[in-house]
């Protein structure tokens with residue numbers, strides 16, 4: 001007999017930054033594969049819209065407002081998830097911001113702090129508060145969304161690159177710590193993906209930095225931007241038992257951009 005179960009049937013998954021882009025695509029795909037999805041965002045209207053899309057498609061989801069850079073919010077996000085769904089198996093620490101696009105010496109200190117707080121501390125808080133619940137639920141998967149900016153340099157966004165390199169290092173350390181508890185910790189490093197995050201900031205770039213970015217994008221061997229769904233499918237792989245022997249990994253989803 002063929003078993004037609006979804007890949008995440010019976011699983012509870014938190015996805016941060018699920019009101020837009022990669023997070024929304026991941027939330028929709030996880031729900032389609034049977035997960036009970038907790039949509040988290042600071043943008044309530046966008047988060048509620050993702051929940052509506054899931055429910056309209058026959059899936060199960062709730063919205064929880066949380067700023068991932070605030071410990072109280074993240075703690076509350078995990079507590080409410082467990083109260084509502086009785087456990088937690090997967091967290092996708094996806095929420096992130098680019099910050100401003102300015103060279104390193106002129107980068108504003110408060111923006112630097114904000115980028116690190118959301119992109120790096122936010123991932124750490126997600127692991128910190130979720131991991132005990134995932135262990136209690138019998139184990140599961142933590143997926144951190146880094147960036148190829150954590151592997152190679154991009155002019156004008158050094159704070160972003162530093163935060164994402166931090167996410168990669170954090171992923172590896174946590175993977176070793178929690179492997180014995182049946183919790184896998186991996187990260188995805190997307191390349192240029194067509195979402196508001198990658199398209200909006202370009203409007204403000206100086207011509208020189210713009211040219212540097214454009215010439216980089218021209219180097220994508222596959223010759224195009226990625227789609228949020230193409231990242232979501234990798235998140236599904238990492239969330240499901242299909243990746244049962246993978247932990248501490250960094251998976252690039254970039255059309256070959258860092259293969260150069």
Ligand SMILES: NC(=O)c1ccc[n+]([C@@H]2O[C@H](COP(=O)([O-])OP(=O)(O)OC[C@H]3O[C@@H](n4cnc5c(N)ncnc54)[C@H](O)[C@@H]3O)[C@@H](O)[C@H]2O)c1
Nearest residue numbers: 017019020021022042067068095096147192193195197198
């Ligand atoms: N789009 C790309 O090209 C690209 C490339 C590499 C990595 N990434 C990473 O993928 C992740 C998702 O990016 P995206 O392109 O889907 O962006 P996006 O801007 O489309 O979506 C990000 C979502 O995160 C939410 N958010 C922002 N700050 C938050 C906070 N403090 N707490 C909770 N939610 C918050 C936003 O409201 C938004 O809904 C980010 O971590 C980003 O760095 C994106």
